[in-house]
Amino acid sequence: MNVILAQLxxxxxxxxxxxLAWALCxxxxxxxxxxxINPVGSASLVGQAVLGIGLxxxxxxxxxxxxxxxxxxxxxxxxxxxxxxxxxxxxxRPVSRARLxxxxxxxxxxxxxxxxxTCGPLSLQSHDYAFPFFSLIFILxxxxxxxxxxxxxxxxxxxxxxxxxxxxxxxxxxxxxxxRLSKIVHExxxxxxxxxxxxxxxxxxxxxxxxxxxxxxxxxxxxxxVAIIVHQYLTTRTKRSLLFLxxxxxxxxxxxxxxxxx
Amino acid sequence: xxxxIEMSGVSCRYGSVLAVNELNLQVPEAxxxxxxxxxxxxxxxxxxxxxxxxxxxxxxxxxxxVPSTKIGPRELAQIGYVSxxxxxxxxxxxxxxxxxxxxxxxxxDDAFCRALLxxxxxxxxxxxxxxxxxxxxxxxxxVSLAYHPRxxxxxEPFSGLDPVVRDEFITALQEILKQKNCxxxxxxxxxxxxxxxxxxxxxxxxxKLCLSESLETVRTRFRRIQVNFPKxxxxxxxxxxxxxxxxxxxxxxxxxxxxxxVDAETVASQIVARFPRDTVHTTSPLxxxxxxxxxxxxxxxxxxxxx
Numbered sequence: 001m002n003v004i005l006a007q008l009x010x011x012x013x014x015x016x017x018x019x020l021a022w023a024l025c026x027x028x029x030x031x032x033x034x035x036x037i038n039p040v041g042s043a044s045l046v047g048q049a050v051l052g053i054g055l056x057x058x059x060x061x062x063x064x065x066x067x068x069x070x071x072x073x074x075x076x077x078x079x080x081x082x083x084x085x086x087x088x089x090x091x092x093r094p095v096s097r098a099r100l101x102x103x104x105x106x107x108x109x110x111x112x113x114x115x116x117x118t119c120g121p122l123s124l125q126s127h128d129y130a131f132p133f134f135s136l137i138f139i140l141x142x143x144x145x146x147x148x149x150x151x152x153x154x155x156x157x158x159x160x161x162x163x164x165x166x167x168x169x170x171x172x173x174x175x176x177x178x179x180r181l182s183k184i185v186h187e188x189x190x191x192x193x194x195x196x197x198x199x200x201x202x203x204x205x206x207x208x209x210x211x212x213x214x215x216x217x218x219x220x221x222x223x224x225x226v227a228i229i230v231h232q233y234l235t236t237r238t239k240r241s242l243l244f245l246x247x248x249x250x251x252x253x254x255x256x257x258x259x260x261x262x
Numbered sequence: 263x264x265x266x267i268e269m270s271g272v273s274c275r276y277g278s279v280l281a282v283n284e285l286n287l288q289v290p291e292a293x294x295x296x297x298x299x300x301x302x303x304x305x306x307x308x309x310x311x312x313x314x315x316x317x318x319x320x321x322x323x324x325x326x327x328v329p330s331t332k333i334g335p336r337e338l339a340q341i342g343y344v345s346x347x348x349x350x351x352x353x354x355x356x357x358x359x360x361x362x363x364x365x366x367x368x369x370x371d372d373a374f375c376r377a378l379l380x381x382x383x384x385x386x387x388x389x390x391x392x393x394x395x396x397x398x399x400x401x402x403x404x405v406s407l408a409y410h411p412r413x414x415x416x417x418e419p420f421s422g423l424d425p426v427v428r429d430e431f432i433t434a435l436q437e438i439l440k441q442k443n444c445x446x447x448x449x450x451x452x453x454x455x456x457x458x459x460x461x462x463x464x465x466x467x468x469x470k471l472c473l474s475e476s477l478e479t480v481r482t483r484f485r486r487i488q489v490n491f492p493k494x495x496x497x498x499x500x501x502x503x504x505x506x507x508x509x510x511x512x513x514x515x516x517x518x519x520x521x522x523x524v525d526a527e528t529v530a531s532q533i534v535a536r537f538p539r540d541t542v543h544t545t546s547p548l549x550x551x552x553x554x555x556x557x558x559x560x561x562x563x564x565x566x567x568x569x
Contacts, residue, residue: 010354014351080351092315095338
């Protein structure tokens, strides 16, 4: 417990300025709904509309900033004690990997829960559960990528790189599948002697591909991300974790495309 | 006495490069073991394997009676590690680093920490990221000593330090070692600096251990022998045997290194047997640097023969 508390204290200390900014943002987003601000004070209707749009924009922007700060904080908390490299301070100190992981997840989970309850129009208070769910995926992805990289720039580049390559493979497989399917359908029609004009337009095919099952697939992605984070913390085998990340993104991308609706 | 570090047949491979090749080494408890070798000889890799930072490709290592691959928080609480490349938490001040270390080490000694702070002259409220290289090494030393580790591991601690800081570092370390009975494993290519501390010495060349002995034995074994001939008696065609290591012949004298010196009488009888009776000979001890050069020469010679 001492180690977890010491780590927690150290992380809070090193991220104090970012944490302060995030806390101010959270407080602002939490308080603002209680003020019932409306644009009635303006003299003209146009003025009221502009003020209304401005207020709404401001509230969404503040929520966005809070969420962005959470993502940056999550990455920095992980990278404060990097898992990549052999000259890392904690690796030669009596800090167990499991305790380090527990501390990091505890701190990030606390920040996440506060964020989703206070994040203005995107929060749980607005009874829209899509945001907390997808923001969890985003934060977990960020944490997973932060655990296999050193520094924020490397994190962003790896995030984009792995994401783009996985998506590319997924699209490639999708096209190959559709090409094969349309060929089979076309040949069957020829054998039956019913030659109809067949729509080979892949984009219209794409529209008919089931897009449901997203929640189920997202749960798979969340499970994969958690497993990768645990794997990286317990083994520090970065290359393997990176490969798993790529495979997880590819798998979920493929599942989204190929799974039936229900 | 059981050694505190014991390596048997340890090899480490990075792709096609064999960084450490079948290393067999023992570090006795309470010794200061100087692990010397040129850059890229395999010193850092050896240290990383013994601290379980990397896994050896072959062989086994026992550190504090535990296999190196099983080293965990319990063993690490008894090991202090200072390296030239170690990344300290740079956003922390020395005070914060001490508070953090105090919480993670059960044997942390506040009084000793204060004594070390005075000795190392470190400012408490400055961030480690703002420190010079020398001060970072001092900070690392502080948080690696204040819990009385049984084993201290230093990887090139003098690298990049100016002579004044080096001297302070060595003096501080000597002072600490006088008070505390801990084992030190120190890797370096700064032989002269290490000589002031070492009681045991190991030489590594291209991943192979060429020597591992107590400094006392090594100093006794390696001697420079000089034979002075009467003026004008040395023939221009005179040459020494191939067995005479690092031999030099000048106008009226010949010098070489004896790696198996036992005592003065044995050398005298050997000289009498080889040279005319009216020659005069002297023997002198070698510095650790000269012993290292001799060993390197012998290794290269052996490798040449093997090829």
